Each structure stands twice: as C-alpha cells, then as structure tokens.
Amino acid sequence: MAPPPSPSFTSVLTATESVSSAGPSVAPARGAVVSAIPTRTPRKAIHIDTINQHLRQADYAVRGRLAIRAEELRVRLDAGDTTLPFREIVNANIGNPQAMDQKPITFYRQVLSLVQYPQLLDSEYADRIFPPDALARARLLLREIGSVGAYSQSQGVPYIRQSIANFIAARDGFPADPASIFLAGGASSAVSSLFTTICNGPSTGVMIPVPQYPLYSATLTIENATAVPYLLDESTQWGTDTAYIASVVRNTLASGINLKAMVVINPCNPTGSCLTPSQIKEIINLAAENSFMIIADEVYQANIYQGKFFSFKQMLRELQRDFPGAYDHVELASLHSTSKGMVGECGQRGGYIELLGLDPAVIDELYKLVSISLCPVVTGQVLTELMVNPPREGDASYPLFKEEYDTIYNRLKERAANLYDAFQQMEGVSCQKPMGAMYLFPTISLPPKAIAEARRRGEEPDELYCMQLLNSTGVCVVPGSGFGQVDGSYHFRTTFLAPGDEYVNKIVAFHKEFLEKYA
Template sequence: MRKFAAEKSKSLLAHRKRLAVSLQHPTASVFSSQSHHNPLPQSSILLRFLSSAAANPSAPSESMASDSDYSSTPVKIDSINPKVLECEYAVRGEIVNLAQKLQEDLKVNPDSHPFDEIIYCNIGNPQSLGQQPITFFREVLALCDHPAILDKGETQGIFSADSIERAFQILDQIPGRATGAYSHSQGIKGLRDTICSGIEARDGFPADPNDIFLTDGASPAVHMMMQLLIRSENDGILCPIPQYPLYSASIALHGGSLVPYYLDEATGWGLEVSDVKKQLETARSKGIDVRALVVINPGNPTGQVLAESNQQQIVDFCKNEGLVLLADEVYQENIYVPDKQFHSFKKVARSMGYGETDISLVSFQSVSKGYYGECGKRGGYMEVTGFAPEIREQMYKLASVNLCSNISGQILASLVMCPPKVGDESYESYTAERDAILSSLARRAKTLEDALNSLEGVTCNRAEGAMYLFPRISLPNKAIEAAKSVKTAPDAFYARRLLNATGVVVVPGSGFGQVPGTWHFRCTILPQEDRIPAIVSRLTDFHKAFMDEYRD
C-alpha cells in the first residue's frame, strides 16, 4: 500500500497544473531530479527542481503495520493540501531516513554495516557532532530557568560572577521576572534593546528594538515574510540556486513561485546582478509579480562570502526594482578566510545613504549557527526596516497569533549579540572557547576542501564562511545510467552509495537546485577535528571504488 500511495502522490504532483515560466540563463532549465529521466520542457515550473521527497515515503511510523487498512479514515493523499505535497525539504529527506534506519541496524547488530557509526553531515547541527556549548551562555540560561538559586551561596561556587550578574540583569528586564510568561509578541523589550546594542556595535548604525521580531529560530521569520508577501502563484520570490531548501519549501507552502537566479560556480559562487536582472525580467514577462530577493550571505550551501561592492549592487538593484531584500545572515559569525569579512546588508544600505524609508530590508539571524551552534534552543530574530506602519501592524498581528517565541531562545539571542566583554570574569574563557571553535572549523573546512579537490572528477570551491562544502562531482555516464535505472537523481544515487559504504550522510545537490547536468552534494564541516582524517580516508576510498566501478 505504501508503494501505491507513493505512486499516487507522485502522479498527483506530476499532474498538478503549474504556472509555466521559462528561464533565460544559458544553461537554465531548472528541473527536478525526476525530470532527468523524464525531461520537462524548458518552460517548466520554477518550483519543480528539488528531489522529490514527497514521492518517496519517509519517516514511517514503526507502529503502523504497512498492511493496516485506513480506507475508512477521511484523509487521503489526494485530499490534502496540494501545496503540502509540493513542498520538499531535502536536508531531512530520504537520505536521512535511510541513515536513521542504518543507525537502528547498528544498534541491533554493530557489525551489520561496514562502519560503526553514522556521521550526520547533512545538516548544520554542530552539537550533535560533539561541539560543546559556550559555558557562559549556558550558565545564564540555567540561572534564568531557575532563578531561585541566584541568591544561594553554592551558586557562586559553580557559576561565574558575570553569568550571575547577567541573569539578574535579564530578570530585571522581564516584567515580573516571569521567565515562564508569554512575552510581548515581538519578544521581551529589554532583550530587544540588548540585541540592538549588539547590532549597533556590529554595524555602526542605529538599531531600533521595535524593528526586532524574536522568533523560534530563523525559519518562522522566513515563513512570516513569505506569508505576508505571497498572494498567489503569480507572486514570485527571487532565490539563489543553489539555495537552502527552507526557501523553496516556504514558497511552495505559501503558494508562490520561486524565481531562480544562478550563483556562478566558476567564480566561487559569485552573484552577478546582471543575471539576476535577466531572471527578474523573464519572470515579469510571464506575468509574475516579483516581490522580493533572497540573498544568503555567507552562502548556504555554497559557503561564499559576498564582497561589499557586490552587496552595494544588490541593494541598488532591490531599490531600483522595488524588491524587498530578504537577507539570510545567520552565518554572520562563521567566516574562515582572512580576506573576507561579513557586512550586514543594513550596514551596507545605510553606508550608501539609504535610510528607513528608502529600502525594505529584512535581516534574519539565528542562535543555531555562529560558533555557538545552539540549534536546539530555537532562538532567532528578524530585523525589519523600511516597511510602512500599516504593514508592520500586520507583521505584529502575525507574530501575535503564535503569542511569542520561547523565552530561553529569546535570552540566548540577546546573549549571542552581546557576549562577555573585556573585564568580565568569563571574558577570557569565553573568547578561548569561541576562538577554538572558529579556528578549528576553519582548519576542518580547509582539510575537507583539499581532500575533495584531490578526488577524481571532483572540484570544490573553498568555504569562506557558513558550515558547508558543496563539491561538484563529474559522474561517469555509467553511474548516471545506473541512477536512471533505479529512478534516482545521479547525485542522490552517489550520496546513497556513500552512506551505505561509509556511514557519512550528505545531501544531494538536487535538494538545493543546481545547473542542470551538474551534480553536487552538500557536506558540513562539523565533525570533530580528530574525526576528520578518518572521514577523509573513508570518503577517498569510497570515491575511488565508485569511480572504478562506473568508469566509462
């Protein structure tokens, strides 16, 4: 029955009518992993370019016998919201489900596979791979969770003086010191003040606490903006290709059209504004009302860091074309090369003389990334500038429907934007922890990049920032044919083979979008440093064997 259902949802997807928008990039019919076998015309839909998770049953419920008869229950696969079917999210897709299955196998029988553990390089989740949290941040969180111990003598023995002081400060900022109360819909005002002081220190331009919306990670903030901007499939959002699939998923769920622009792999995933303009014009000529431009800087999955001059062009482009600039800046603290530096788009825009009423700009930040990598805390914020009061009121209403984001995440967002300062008791240990993580990540990025570049048919741009490498693999025709014969995208085929042989989980490039006919995978740089040599060696051995097997 499962197989039947999968076929049915696949056919539903295939038959769903879509808006046809052709693309003018020289190599540019963006298509799905399936369309490799069943090519769509160049005028195919923008959204259909990810590997079809919907068509691949995933996350089975262990308890449900696959032969259970659900025919008398009311919800059928062809009676759910088709936007849900349409939505795809490869970083937790089929490959991760296979990995979880293998992990279960290993639990039962440690010799069941040619490796002793699964290494999840599919997602930027540092602490899952052994990274330790920053002590100061956790001390403050614990004290805010249980303020009753703040006054106890023992507390001074096990917490730093400045974490105790900071916890008192934070409690004073919370009405009634109630860390268990819903906050203001945008987040606790005092914490937004602290975040703004951090933004001001970073940018050298003023920030306003009324512009901050604290959210459970960056994802809900992205959804909120898509929800606000997208009215129908005639509304388009310009997104980089490759892109982080949150964007394609969110656009699909809100029923809009993803308008792709290509990052140029040959120039280190460069963003060429003239190409973006071409894509914009093509979309407009097809009747698409393009509302916004998404820029991910540092890049995900691509790891590049934009030059300030390039950012200025992007700002001018959005200004001139009447686009909202949605700036995904969650990797702002993950920079690994001395010749690059992070500049927020707000700083760039303000430096160019554009003020509040000149450009509509949203900056997304998260506590999941950075050197702290506190993914599980689900903290984040968006800074919203250049929207008229009546639009802001609608944003406030949307935030209110979910009441508020979690308070621990709010507190943590304030901490990462305002960490210990010179003179604070924790300052030295804090900077030591931070610098150790960042310098280790830089070394890991370089080691993995070099290893990948040494493989036959693999080229890999450097990770200037973020947490990923996105190597391109030139697969032999025989491998492509083999993938075809099992109805899988060639890079998904490669990733699956890699997982089965090594236990290393990566995400096929088709999950992010890529120039048709090219194949990639995304691999995080996050395994602990002492594990990297073994990973490199496993990867190298696998790749060699794979190429030997399929060499034309």
C-alpha cells in the first residue's frame, strides 16, 4: 500500500485555522490592553538540548580548541600583553595563504574590481590603469553575467561552466559537459550539498580516509550518516592498499551498511601525498565492482612538488576507452576550488563540482537543493573562471601573471623543503617528503610521562603537545587526533605557508624542551 500523501503547506494552514476558529473568537479588540504577565515559568525555546544533536557531536579540529586558544592569545598580544614568551601568533593550523604573506594575483583582482565597479570601464583612465586583456575579460564577463549583484542560474553562469569544461578537457584530454558542472561557494559547500543529497540516515555509509580532512567526518555526523574509515599507509608515502580497502568494503557491506561513496583526497590533506595513476585506477576498479560513487577532492591539484597530477576523471575515461562498457556505470564527483593552488583566494568562496555517471533524477534533486540557496556567490564564480582561464602567452598580462604564479609556487616548494629538513633533525620525529598540497604531517614519538600527563588531563597526547607548543611559541598547529590516526601513533599537521625560518626554529627548540621536560 502506498503511503498517504504528505499534507501541503496550504492544507496544514487551513486545518490550523479551522481548529482555531472552532469556538468564539478571543481576539482582543483594537486598543484593548493585553496582559503580558506570563502564566508559566519562563524558559528558552532553543537551548543546547533542543538543537540538532548531530551538530553537537560533530568535531572540526582545524578551527577547534587550539585555534580558539590562539585567538585568545592574539587578543592579549593586541592589548599590549608583554608577559607571553612570544610576540606573534603563527596560524600554521589552516591553509589560508593570504593570511600569511601570499599576495593576490594581479590579473584576478583587476578583473574582479572591474566587474564589481563597471563604471571603471568607462573611465578615461581605464587604459592607463588596466591592461587591455583585463578590460576585455571584464567586458566579456559582464556581457555574459549582467551584474555580479544579481542572482545567477542556480547551477552557475553558463559561460563560466563552459570555461570550466574547457579547462577540464584541456587538462585530461577528454571532453567535459558544462551541464555536468555545478558552481559552488568553495569545495566545502559542494561537499555539503552532495552529502545532503546522497545521505539517507545511519544506514548510509561513506568511506573516508584516515587521516582525513575533518570536513568529511563532521558533515557526515551532521547528516546522521555513517563514516567508514579506511587507513592510509604511512610506510608507503600515505598510499592506498587496494587489498586492504577491498576488505573494508566487504566488512562494511556485511554489516548491513549501504556503502554509497568513497572519499579520496588527492593531493592529500593532511598528509601531502599524491596518488599514482595505477592507484587511482585500482580505486576505480573497486568502485566498479562494488557500485559505490567516488568523491575526488582535487582542490590541491596545482600544488604538486614532485611528479605530476592525475585526475580521477582522466583515469576513468581511459578505463572506459580501453574497456568498453565495463566502467560506464561508475559514478564520480570531482571537486576543485579557488582557495588553494597559487590562487589562494579562500575568502572569495569559489569552486565547482563535476558529476559523471549519476542518475539524471538524482542530479535534478541536487539542482533543487542548490536552488534553495538561489545561487553561488557570483564574484566567486568569476574568480573560478579566471582560475581555469588565466592569461595566455601573448596576452598583455601574461608576463606579470607568470612571474607572480611561479614566485608563489617556488616559495611554497622551498618552504616545504625547509620544514621537512627541520623535522628530519628532530629526535623522535619522522615525516614523509612533501609531494603536494600545503601541509606536512609528521609522526612524533612522545615520552610515556607526556602520554600519562595527557591521560590525566583527559586530553589526547598529541593535543597536549600542540597546546604546549602554542603556549610556548605562539605557533598553532593541529593534533593528528583531529584528523584520525592509527591507535598509539601521534602526529600533528602544519602548513608551510608562513614566511621565514623563525617559527620553524621555535618548533625545533620547543620539541627538544618538551622531550627533556617529560624524560
């Protein structure tokens, strides 16, 4: 028997009105005095026990206890406190390039300023201030968009989706369909929309790597779905072991969990590792054999310091070409963002998701969901177009663009190497070489006394280490326990965005003192 139809908003309202009008009207006459004295004990309608309890259970260590403490210390420094043993806070806890010393790329900001204030295009000084290709790009975007102050299509501006499709096709060597692309307010927004669409209660399982970026575990907790961890192998540059992952899949299905998706972060946050083409194809094989979707978080695809980036889209299309029909049912969602790479425009909130192989009816529901928020920020969409379609050789802006881009890249690569070298000198610390992304994730061997002290305080041992590092040096990192790690192992994640060697030297000196303190 089919379930009864849900009542419409109108029918509910009508029923409510009928009940309220069953007796004589009690509405006060206009101008009458109504008593405001409550007849019951006053109470809050919204309090901690009546909010969404799944939200209470969610953890997001990147902006958790350590970050809150760092802000408290920053306030004290700004107020002139001279009692602290440092003079600045170094936020190595979050990949936020322009909060450090990374400057915006000139061409991007020129075009953004023109689309924000189109009157500049008609200024007699426009040709003196802006290069001709920036003026031309702004005029083109305004012609396609109208005004950045107006709503766009919920899926994103069609012209921008076509630019993204062109970028993907050039990157992978296979065509891309703009109809399969959704603009988003950063990759995080795209993840949230995707999980809201595919998750259907605790029986829904989504595999996430350990260690993982806690966006995924937190969002799954809020959606009341089940996170299924799979361990990355630290001994092989945080690689994936296909046989082990296959066993996780089998055990998950045997437990009655409906495994719907597997998250892969490549290049990886927090470890900085990168997958090889064969590793990617092995994961696609697992997805094809077990019918789960792959969610490929590829926001660090420009942050490659060794080797080359290979996308899941390219590897899937190669398998579909080489084995006709065998992989046509594979579902893939790929994410990209303006927050990382050499763009570093975290606050602009631009990004996109490309969907392959999904049921059109599911995509319709996703479209409905994003339509509820009307549209992604249009200036974020503009920045996404600039990211995927930068100045080319021969354009007036190209020489400066290339200089700025290469400077940012080389600086990141150099800082990663310097930080890695420092970790190599620290007793009881081991770290994988930086391959990609913006982070290092060293293992730290903590003394038994430090572990016991952490347990006494009700803390994780690596959290104790990171909190004492912050209080002693002003350097804020994130304990490995916030990302997940093998039991009995301890790590921390740090960015290598901060300038100079001073904060690196502080970490080295603190570590030595910490070991002596708990020897």
